[in-house]
Amino acid sequence: MSHYDLIVIGSGPAGRAAAIQAGKLKRKVLVIDRRDRLGGVSVHTGTIPSKTLRETVLNLSGWRERSFYGRSYRVKDEIKADDLKARLHMTLDHEVDVLEHQFNRNHVETLNGFAKFIGPKEVEVATEAGETTVLTADNFLIATGTKTYRPDNVPFNGTNILDSDEFLDMAKIPRSLVVVGAGVIGVEYATMFSALDIQVTLIEPRDSFLDFIDKRLIEDFTHQIRENGVDLRLGSAIEKIEEHDDMVEVTLENGRHVRAEMLLFAAGRMGATERLNLKAVGLETDHRGRVAVDRKSYQTDVPHIYAAGDVIGHPSLASTSVQQGRVAACHALETPTLPESPWFPYGIYSVPEISTCGMSEEELQERGIAYEVGVARFRETSRGHIMGLEHGMLKMLLSLKTRRLLGVQIVGEGATELIHIAQAVMNLKGTVDYFVENTFNYPTLAEAYRVAGLDAFNRMPIPDEFKVKKEERAKEKKATQKRLKAEGKS
Numbered sequence: 001m002s003h004y005d006l007i008v009i010g011s012g013p014a015g016r017a018a019a020i021q022a023g024k025l026k027r028k029v030l031v032i033d034r035r036d037r038l039g040g041v042s043v044h045t046g047t048i049p050s051k052t053l054r055e056t057v058l059n060l061s062g063w064r065e066r067s068f069y070g071r072s073y074r075v076k077d078e079i080k081a082d083d084l085k086a087r088l089h090m091t092l093d094h095e096v097d098v099l100e101h102q103f104n105r106n107h108v109e110t111l112n113g114f115a116k117f118i119g120p121k122e123v124e125v126a127t128e129a130g131e132t133t134v135l136t137a138d139n140f141l142i143a144t145g146t147k148t149y150r151p152d153n154v155p156f157n158g159t160n161i162l163d164s165d166e167f168l169d170m171a172k173i174p175r176s177l178v179v180v181g182a183g184v185i186g187v188e189y190a191t192m193f194s195a196l197d198i199q200v201t202l203i204e205p206r207d208s209f210l211d212f213i214d215k216r217l218i219e220d221f222t223h224q225i226r227e228n229g230v231d232l233r234l235g236s237a238i239e240k241i242e243e244h245d246d247m248v249e250v251t252l253e254n255g256r257h258v259r260a261e262m263l264l265f266a267a268g269r270m271g272a273t274e275r276l277n278l279k280a281v282g283l284e285t286d287h288r289g290r291v292a293v294d295r296k297s298y299q300t301d302v303p304h305i306y307a308a309g310d311v312i313g314h315p316s317l318a319s320t321s322v323q324q325g326r327v328a329a330c331h332a333l334e335t336p337t338l339p340e341s342p343w344f345p346y347g348i349y350s351v352p353e354i355s356t357c358g359m360s361e362e363e364l365q366e367r368g369i370a371y372e373v374g375v376a377r378f379r380e381t382s383r384g385h386i387m388g389l390e391h392g393m394l395k396m397l398l399s400l401k402t403r404r405l406l407g408v409q410i411v412g413e414g415a416t417e418l419i420h421i422a423q424a425v426m427n428l429k430g431t432v433d434y435f436v437e438n439t440f441n442y443p444t445l446a447e448a449y450r451v452a453g454l455d456a457f458n459r460m461p462i463p464d465e466f467k468v469k470k471e472e473r474a475k476e477k478k479a480t481q482k483r484l485k486a487e488g489k490s
């Protein structure tokens with residue numbers, strides 16, 4: 001029976017980062033994944049495919065050029081499912097290739113099969129062929145991520161009533177699409193397909209959506225997506241979903257009906273822990289199948305078993321999963337490491353993009369923090385004119401007491417890249433003065449930071465150290481007059 005320093009269950013971003021970290025520390029590490037290809041949800045059905053699809057949609061539809069050439073401008077007239085899939089396969093193959101190479105270089109062993117605990121330091125791995133292997137380790141990392149939430153009353157059929165894992169496999173692009181759930185997944189896919197000129201209805205039972213984003217930004221975003229053709233129905237709980245003559249019909253509790261060729265059900269995800277047999281190690285999960293951990297070390301209640309990534313819940317991002325996996329491996333292998341920074345960005349790859357870092361205006365109000373706001377619109381920047389941007393804004397929130405940057409919210413082109421300036425300034429404890437003192441490349445969208453910074457700066461009280469004292473100024477004036485007189489110039 002093989003024994004390891006660390007066994008990682010799941011090869012998504014958390015498992016991958018943990019395994020490579022263990023390899024760098026020259027420890028014996030094994031990654032088990034039930035899929036025959038490494039990479040997890042992130043590479044195969046989540047982050048990478050959805051972002052590749054977005055890029056393909058924007059390129060083939062000519063979306064970014066339409067403000068110059070009109071709404072009917074297209075790079076390719078008839079876009080088919082195969083056009084979308086071609087680039088997807090190339091990107092995924094490349095991602096898997098890079099990952100396998102990284103594992104090889106770092107002596108990370110891999111095994112394909114379903115893992116379950118059979119004892120505190122023992123897992124059994126079952127292959128698809130029905131063979132089983134038992135392996136032991138000093139430490140374990142549960143990085144099994146999530147699976148889609150599929151309630152029994154939704155008649156999933158794998159063809160036109162799909163969850164988000166199946167969605168990218170569609171045989172044909174529908175002419176009309178209903179997306180249920182205006183969470184991050186629902187909003188991203190709804191807006192991407194709307195950019196392909198597909199009639200999209202986005203249904204959300206609650207009266208609001210993406211509540212962790214600043215309300216003003218969401219208002220701007222809602223206006224834009226409605227203008228782009230998304231039929232957003234908030235406060236619309238679903239009574240039933242049925243299939244009639246190749247069409248999907250959604251009956252809403254308010255009595256209204258929505259019909260479309262395809263339905264995407266994107267109402268959240270559940271921790272993939274059901275088959276791990278966590279009872280065998282004395283661990284429990286919450287109602288969504290998630291495992292509780294100490295948020296600094298990622299240790300579960302069983303000290304040699306760690307958990308990281310989506311399986312521990314919020315924030316459930318590939319980006320944060322990577323950090324968590326690395327920190328967990330270091331802790332398990334008793335190696336000091338740098339902690340995670342407090343401020344990390346959210347990126348929503350909708351059309352248009354949204355990205356935020358730090359607090360929203362609502363959060364500042366709840367906490368009773370006195371603040372000032374600075375706003376810049378992309379159409380007011382030269383880069384925005386060059387790119388033909390009609391929309392897009394950056395909103396900056398600053399403490400009136402300390403002048404520190406507390407939050408930045410961006411909607412529009414390049415938001416997910418631009419946000420890292422805010423992240424750096426916030427983590428380095430920067431103030432509004434940073435944006436006023438520093439020169440930005442011109443013409444860039446990043447210049448919006450300077451514009452928003454100045455907007456707030458002009459309304460903020462000037463700190464004492466910047467104020468030129470009256471007496472000092474009078475003294476200076478006198479000294480200058482004296483000097484000029486002595487030089488015979490006055």
Ligand SMILES: Cc1cc2nc3c(=O)[nH]c(=O)nc-3n(C[C@H](O)[C@H](O)[C@H](O)COP(=O)(O)OP(=O)(O)OC[C@H]3O[C@@H](n4cnc5c(N)ncnc54)[C@H](O)[C@@H]3O)c2cc1C
Pocket residue numbers: 009010011012013014015032033034035039040041042043045046047048050051113114115116143144145146164185272275276308309310311316317318319320321347349
């Ligand atoms: C459509 C979509 C788009 C997304 N877009 C973004 C984005 O743009 N940016 C971002 O940061 N995040 C995004 N995310 C979230 C991101 O994909 C997840 O945060 C990330 O994949 C979580 O990584 P993880 O390491 O927890 O595991 P996962 O990537 O979920 O991988 C877990 C792996 O464990 C395996 N596994 C499960 N159970 C077992 C078992 N018992 N035995 C063996 N193997 C097992 C699974 O097969 C899987 O391969 C998106 C998610 C989705 C669904």
Ligand SMILES: NC(=O)c1ccc[n+]([C@@H]2O[C@H](COP(=O)([O-])OP(=O)(O)OC[C@H]3O[C@@H](n4cnc5c(N)ncnc54)[C@H](O)[C@@H]3O)[C@@H](O)[C@H]2O)c1
Pocket residue numbers: 180181182183184185186188203204205206209210238266267268269315316317318346347348349
């Ligand atoms: N760009 C990114 O970072 C990115 C992209 C996609 C997904 N993700 C991650 O994936 C995870 C899952 O995303 P998600 O959008 O599926 O989940 P979510 O929890 O973000 O959103 C689910 C939405 O569905 C609604 N809903 C819940 N039950 C419903 C029901 N029965 N009928 C109709 N609507 C219902 C909820 O009100 C909510 O608005 C998120 O945690 C997110 O962080 C991240």
